[in-house]
Amino acid sequence: MAQAPVAIAFDAVSKRYGDARASALDRVSLDVAGREFLAVVGPSGSGKTTLLRLVNRLADPSEGTVRFEGRDVRALDAIELRRRIGYVFQGVGLFPHLTVAENVGITPKLLGWERKRIAARVDELLSLIRLAPADYRNRLPAELSGGERQRVGIARAIAANPPVVLMDEPFGALDPLTRDALAQEYRRLHDQLGLTSILITHDMTEALLLADRIAVMHEGRVIEIDTPHAMMTDAKHAYVHELMQTPRRRAERLGALMAGRK
Amino acid sequence: MNGLDPRIADALARLPDYLGSHVIVSLTALALGLAISLPLAIAATRNTRLRWPLLAFSSLVQTIPGLALLALFYPLLLGLSMLTERTFGTGFSALGFLPSVLALTLYSMLPVLRNTVTGITGIDPAVNEAALGVGMTRRQALWMVELPLALPVIMAGIRTSAVWVIGTATLSTPVGQTSLGNYIFAGLQTQNWVFVLFGCVAAAGLALVVDQLLALMESGVDRGKRARVTLGGVGLLLVVGAALAPSFARPPATYAIGAKTFTEQYLLASLMEQRLNAAGLTASRREALGSMIVFNALAAGDIDVYVDYSGTIWANQMGRTDAPGREKVLEEVRRWLKEKHDVEMLGTLGFENAYALGMARKRAEALGVRSIGDLTPLAPRLTMVGDLEFFSRPEWAAIRTAYGLAFANQRLLAPDYMYQAAANGEVDVISAYTSEGRVTQYDILLLEDPKQAIPPYDAILLLSPKRANDQALRNALAPLIGRIDVGLMREAGLRVGDAANRQSIESVARWMWDQIEARKQR
Numbered sequence: 099m100a101q102a103p104v105a106i107a108f109d110a111v112s113k114r115y116g117d118a119r120a121s122a123l124d125r126v127s128l129d130v131a132g133r134e135f136l137a138v139v140g141p142s143g144s145g146k147t148t149l150l151r152l153v154n155r156l157a158d159p160s161e162g163t164v165r166f167e168g169r170d171v172r173a174l175d176a177i178e179l180r181r182r183i184g185y186v187f188q189g190v191g192l193f194p195h196l197t198v199a200e201n202v203g204i205t206p207k208l209l210g211w212e213r214k215r216i217a218a219r220v221d222e223l224l225s226l227i228r229l230a231p232a233d234y235r236n237r238l239p240a241e242l243s244g245g246e247r248q249r250v251g252i253a254r255a256i257a258a259n260p261p262v263v264l265m266d267e268p269f270g271a272l273d274p275l276t277r278d279a280l281a282q283e284y285r286r287l288h289d290q291l292g293l294t295s296i297l298i299t300h301d302m303t304e305a306l307l308l309a310d311r312i313a314v315m316h317e318g319r320v321i322e323i324d325t326p327h328a329m330m331t332d333a334k335h336a337y338v339h340e341l342m343q344t345p346r347r348r349a350e351r352l353g354a355l356m357a358g359r360k
Numbered sequence: 361m362n363g364l365d366p367r368i369a370d371a372l373a374r375l376p377d378y379l380g381s382h383v384i385v386s387l388t389a390l391a392l393g394l395a396i397s398l399p400l401a402i403a404a405t406r407n408t409r410l411r412w413p414l415l416a417f418s419s420l421v422q423t424i425p426g427l428a429l430l431a432l433f434y435p436l437l438l439g440l441s442m443l444t445e446r447t448f449g450t451g452f453s454a455l456g457f458l459p460s461v462l463a464l465t466l467y468s469m470l471p472v473l474r475n476t477v478t479g480i481t482g483i484d485p486a487v488n489e490a491a492l493g494v495g496m497t498r499r500q501a502l503w504m505v506e507l508p509l510a511l512p513v514i515m516a517g518i519r520t521s522a523v524w525v526i527g528t529a530t531l532s533t534p535v536g537q538t539s540l541g542n543y544i545f546a547g548l549q550t551q552n553w554v555f556v557l558f559g560c561v562a563a564a565g566l567a568l569v570v571d572q573l574l575a576l577m578e579s580g581v582d583r584g585k586r587a588r589v590t591l592g593g594v595g596l597l598l599v600v601g602a603a604l605a606p607s608f609a610r611p612p613a614t615y616a617i618g619a620k621t622f623t624e625q626y627l628l629a630s631l632m633e634q635r636l637n638a639a640g641l642t643a644s645r646r647e648a649l650g651s652m653i654v655f656n657a658l659a660a661g662d663i664d665v666y667v668d669y670s671g672t673i674w675a676n677q678m679g680r681t682d683a684p685g686r687e688k689v690l691e692e693v694r695r696w697l698k699e700k701h702d703v704e705m706l707g708t709l710g711f712e713n714a715y716a717l718g719m720a721r722k723r724a725e726a727l728g729v730r731s732i733g734d735l736t737p738l739a740p741r742l743t744m745v746g747d748l749e750f751f752s753r754p755e756w757a758a759i760r761t762a763y764g765l766a767f768a769n770q771r772l773l774a775p776d777y778m779y780q781a782a783a784n785g786e787v788d789v790i791s792a793y794t795s796e797g798r799v800t801q802y803d804i805l806l807l808e809d810p811k812q813a814i815p816p817y818d819a820i821l822l823l824s825p826k827r828a829n830d831q832a833l834r835n836a837l838a839p840l841i842g843r844i845d846v847g848l849m850r851e852a853g854l855r856v857g858d859a860a861n862r863q864s865i866e867s868v869a870r871w872m873w874d875q876i877e878a879r880k881q882r
Contacts, residue, residue, distance in 0.1 A: 154493065156489065156492060156493060177495055177496075177497055178495075180492065180493060180494065180495040181494075181495035185490075185493040185494070187486060187489060187490050187493060188486070189486050190486075191486045191487055191489060191490030191493070192490070193487060193490065193491070193504075193505055193509075194487070194509070195505075195508050195509055204494050204504075205494050205495055208494065208495050208496060208500065209495075254494065
């Protein structure tokens with residue numbers, strides 16, 4: 099993994115909104131390798147979403163450089179860039195007036211794919227996320243459950259075969275069962291399709307179970323970045339250490355329960 | 361079909377013309393309004409600094425009464441027309457279609473602007489973010505996401521606007537645009553309630569049809585049913601086609617006859633039309649025009665002929681306050697018209713329609729009033745009503761100064777109701793018209809004017825500059841010169857107002873001609 103080429107690189111990136119004194123991002127440097135699954139964890143307002151928006155140029159940094167496949171994103175056409183990066187939005191963001199098939203096929207359509215190719219791709223993706231194409235194709239988002247909507251959101255993000263997928267708390271509003279199932283399913287897709295993923299979450303357990311590496315953000319800075327194992331056993335920062343308490347306690351408790359039952 | 365009320369038959373006969381013109385003017389204004397409002401509204405959603413002034417301006421327009429807005433456009437366009445005539449050598453007609461369309465266009469804007477802005481800014485920001493995130497350009501986001509999502513709200517605005525414009529278009533009659541308002545204005549003036557009702561129902565019906573066709577198109581777009589959109593579109597085209605058909609079928613009239621907003625003017629316009637037709641000339645009438653508009657329209661050549669009154673020209677146009685006597689006034693008016701506006705005074709019709717202060721005869725006798733001078737000491741205890749313009753006319757200033765009148769109460773009333781109000785004792789003094797039939801009907805005493813503060817008001821036939829030497833027109837109208845006395849005019853007015861006999865303007869105008877012919881043979 100360490101030998102893989104860098105897919106996304108943040109180089110001393112800062113972002114200030116308006117004339118606010120406090121930075122949303124403060125000199126963040128970070129490399130995401132190709133095919134890596136990076137989870138970004140932190141409390142609300144720590145700059146997670148801003149970090150994600152800088153990648154596909156929904157926002158531009160005040161200082162520093164963001165690189166996509168080695169090139170400064172500001173040298174790239176923002177529209178072209180976004181069509182090459184999948185994005186799963188907080189609160190899904192499906193288009194309420196378009197059917198499931200139209201939502202999933204939107205980026206291919208923008209890229210000018212042929213109608214037949216789009217239809218085939220949509221069916222393929224619906225099968226991939228385990229929604230029967232014949233049944234779901236023509237439904238409107240309002241006719242789906244929360245979990246189904248989130249799956250469609252994921253299918254839309256990967257429809258045009260993007261190398262990179264950005265996910266902003268994609269499983270946030272789901273019940274725990276659906277949430278866990280969907281997270282596992284996405285990890286499977288990530289590996290199967292060879293994606294590079296950045297996932298924002300404030301659930302440390304989720305991050306630990308899914309990601310190759312975890313970046314912890316606090317007040318606009320990345321205060322620690324490491325593998326789940328290293329973070330679990332050897333957190334350097336006091337705040338990160340504190341964050342690890344909950345999953346560790348849970349794991350120990352669950353382990354004891356399992357052992358006790360045996 | 362002898363059971364059909366002649367007034368309904370009359371109204372039906374005018375329907376193709378009135379409805380057609382109404383459809384054309386209102387739908388043109390609506391289309392123009394949409395073409396301006398939609399892009400402006402979209403720009404306003406992108407630029408908040410544009411939004412406030414735009415909505416404030418369109419709200420402001422909405423607070424201007426429709427009639428005033430329409431009337432304001434006439435002088436504006438007239439000035440513009442004169443400017444283009446001077447610079448490019450060609451002017452345009454500032455009467456009728458153009459001022460109506462422009463004023464109605466302005467009027468149509470607010471609901472479309474407000475609803476489009478509300479509809480687009482009301483979209484969930486997450487959806488807008490998603491539109492950009494999946495790689496749409498701003499233009500694609502507008503067409504693929506923002507407009508479809510805001511469509512129900514935008515369409516509601518368009519439908520409101522359509523209903524407003526179709527309703528307000530009835531007010532384009534006084535600026536010379538034929539519309540369903542012709543029924544309403546003529547009906548109010550001649551107390552023909554069938555006409556008033558007919559105009560209201562026709563306008564409401566048209567508004568309903570257009571609204572429903574738009575609703576059909578909206579539901580089609582919303583549910584992706586192309587058939588409904590097509591059906592609604594075809595329906596609208598049919599309405600427009602049906603509206604245009606009569607104006608294609610009928611050759612355009614050569615002469616335009618103007619009329620102000622009261623019964624006598626409708627009668628005289630109809631009488632002139634009949635004379636022109638009898639001479640083999642085609643003519644159309646532009647009725648219910650404001651006093652100033654009708655004169656300007658004649659001077660500009662937008663209408664060819666109408667009847668005015670020497671005192672009106674004398675006081676209002678020439679700004680004179682002296683009263684040198686009937687003949688002298690006529691002579692000076694004739695010269696002034698020719699020199700100042702190149703307007704030809706063909707001659708006098710033979711009666712005066714002067715302003716006079718009038719009182720119910722019994723009331724006047726009880727108070728011992730015979731002339732305006734007798735009112736001076738009594739006025740502080742009396743109520744006077746004037747027609748809508750009387751108290752702002754120079755004649756009133758002259759009367760008030762000459763006799764030192766100060767009434768306890770001054771009010772405005774439509775001229776048709778003044779006589780009855782005086783007869784019922786609701787008011788004491790009215791601004792009566794001397795040729796009005798109701799003077800006899802309600803036994804109104806017209807007070808003497810010993811100081812000659814009120815100028816003479818001989819009815820005079822005026823021709824536009826380009827028709828001054830039109831011999832065919834002059835010959836056709838010549839038989840009317842000097843042949844209508846005040847008795848005939850009053851009698852004709854009474855016949856129009858007579859509810860029992862239900863006579864149309866046209867039939868009373870024919871009766872007038874029969875009388876003129878009969879007298880000639882005697």
